[in-house]
Amino acid sequence: MxxxxxxxxxxxxxxxxxxxxxxxxxxxxxxxxxxxxxxxFDNLCDWFTHLLEKSATGTIHIHVLGNTITANPENVEHILKTRFENYPKGKPFAAILGDLLGKGIFNVDGDSWKFQRKMASLELGSISIRRHGFDIVSSEIQSRLLPLLSSVSGKQQVLDLQDVFRRFSFDNICKFSFGLDPGCLELSLPVSEFAEAFDLASRLSAQRGRASSPLIWKLKRLLNLGTEKQLKQAIKLVDELAQKMINQRREKGFSDRNDLLSRFMGTINDDKYLRDIVVSFLLAGRDTVASGLTSFFWLLSQHPEVESAIREELERVVRSSDGRQQIASYDQMRDMHYLHAALCESLRLFPPIQFDSKFALEDDILPDCTFVRKGTRVTYHPYAMGRMERVWGPDCLEYKPGRWLKDGRYVPENPFKYPVFQAGQRVCLGKEMALVEMKCVVLAIISRFNIRVPNPKQTPRFAPGLTANVRGGLPVLVQEKAIVS
Structure with missing residues (x-):
């Protein structure tokens, strides 16, 4: 140029x-x-939380972005349930993520969304697919995660646990979605061109949403300049690998395979559509799990009493007849109410998706009397909601798993008060699988290792992106526990 x-x-x-x-x-x-x-403020989400806390209604308006932001549960229910049809993802949002996600489930509305939702629900809801996912996670833990942690145990070698979790979850979701093993968590911690391209594409796509006007990034894309040029190159790598996997499946057959790509190929013949669907699952299954695990272990480093309680529950539920502790099974984890509460409480304070936006089809009035103009953006903010005294009480900033328990059993909250997995018709289909994956990791690590964060009091600073990734990672020291027989 x-x-x-x-x-x-x-x-x-x-x-x-x-x-x-x-x-x-x-x-x-x-x-x-x-x-x-x-x-x-260190983080934009903390500034928004401050503004929403000061607002009498729990709702604010960022005029320059044409964005109404709310932390009011009644508004959230109105947006996600009562007037669901009036608050689709919308064309502006689809444009922002369109190059990366195409017509995947997280970027479409109407019939296309309903078709993918129904298909995904049938697949992810089946016991066989959930068991398959559990087996993939268990294998990755035993063959890679535990050996990696053992290799640095006791050596005063700082390990970035966030990077480990991102590698772990990327291996898992690639196996689950594509039947592909990128080997990101091998002991050498190799560089994955695909993972790096995917990360860059996600980060730059999110950057579009923060622009003061869409004209800026659209013009840069038209002229193939700067970040838009980088985004185009990163997406090209993602597309090439996706197409390669689709071609291999067609050549070798897919009827006897369990990965999502193979199962969807029995219904869909359009390669571009297949690519969009599977890439959407990659995005959802990789970064959200890694983000949730990172914040959980950061909180655990400040609350050793929670770690002890989880270990006691594990020992009580899983102890075998010969007195030796075994690996928790899929069914046994259902009986671990405290572990479930501890994870839900962590996600309350640090949701992987800090906010989510829709676009109003028609003029509307929210329950708190906020007027929403047709065509404008409406955002609900789970991160801020988890820190609102009017929503969670005066101890809202404290990490207290007990708030989720009654007589020792987990009691779920109103999903519109706790929209970490969305709510209403778009509630996350992968919620159960994500929680099981996180539980597997937590139990495997704390039953064998002591994980310590050198500076646990340092407040996390989040890097810009579609999910809540901590800037600089989570440096930890690993010490293997003594085995008691």
């Missing part, structure tokens, strides 16, 4: 952003555009 033309467009971008700053006198919008909120 001619350097002079590039310079002209750069000047236009700068002028456009400056005009936006001048156009809105709102204090909140000014703070957003100038990033002045960073003087008091």
């Amino acid at each position: 001619d350097p002079r033309l590039y310079s002209w467009f750069s000047s236009m971008f700068t002028a456009f952003c400056f005009m936006l700053k001048l156009a809105c006198k709102c204090e909140i919008c000014h703070a957003y555009l100038t990033s002045s909120w960073t003087k008091e």
Whole structure:
């Protein structure tokens, strides 16, 4: 591209952003555009939480983004259930993630969404598929995760646990979705071109959503400049691998395989559609699990009493007749109520998806009397909701698994108060499998190792992205426990 033309467009971008700053006198919008909120808050989600807590209704409006943000459970129920048809993902959202997710389930509405939802529900709801997923996770734990932790145990060697969990979950979801083993968690911790391309594509796609105007990224995409050029190259790598896997399945047959790609190929012949569906599952199954596990072990490092309680429950439920502790089975984990409560409480404070947006089809009024104009963005904020005193009480900032227990048994909360897995018609189909995967990892690690965070009091700082990844990872020291027989 001619350097002079590039310079002209750069000047236009700068002028456009400056005009936006001048156009809105709102204090909140000014703070957003100038990033002045960073003087008091480490994370954007914490600033939004502060604003929502101060709001009498638990709802705010970011005018420059055309975005109404709420942490009011009644509003959430209205958006996700009562007026579900009025709050689809919408074309603006589909455009932001369209290059990466295409027409996958998380990026479509209407008949396409209903078709994929029904198909995915049949697959993920079956006992055989859940057992298959459990077997994949168990194998990855025994053959890679535990040996890796043993290799650094007692050596005062700092390990980035977030990176480990991202590798672990990527191996699992690739096996489950594609029948592909990228081997990211092998002892050498190899670099995976596919994983890196997927990470970059996710991060840059999320960056589009934070732009003060979609015209900025759309123009950069048109001219193939900067981050849009990087995004295009990353998605090309993802597409090439997806197509390679689809071709292999067609050549070798897929009727006797259990991965999602093979099962969907029995119904769908369109390769691009197959790619979109499976890539969507990759995104959902990789980053969310890794994010949830990272925050859980960070909280565990500050609450040794929770770790002890989980170990006691594990010993009580799983102890065999000869007195030796065994690996928890799929069915035994159902009886571990405290473990389930501890994970739900961690996800309350640190949901992997910190916020989710819809777009209003028609003018509407939310239960708290907030007016929503047709075509504007409406966002509910699980991260902020978990920290709202009016929602969870005066101890809302405390990590207390006991709030989920009654007489020692887990009691679920209203999903619109706790929309970590969404709620209503779009409730997460993979919720059960994700929780089982997390439980498997937690039990395998704490039954054999002591994990210590060198600086547990340091507040996590999140890197921009579609999921809540901690900037700089989670450095830990690993010490193998003594085996008691």
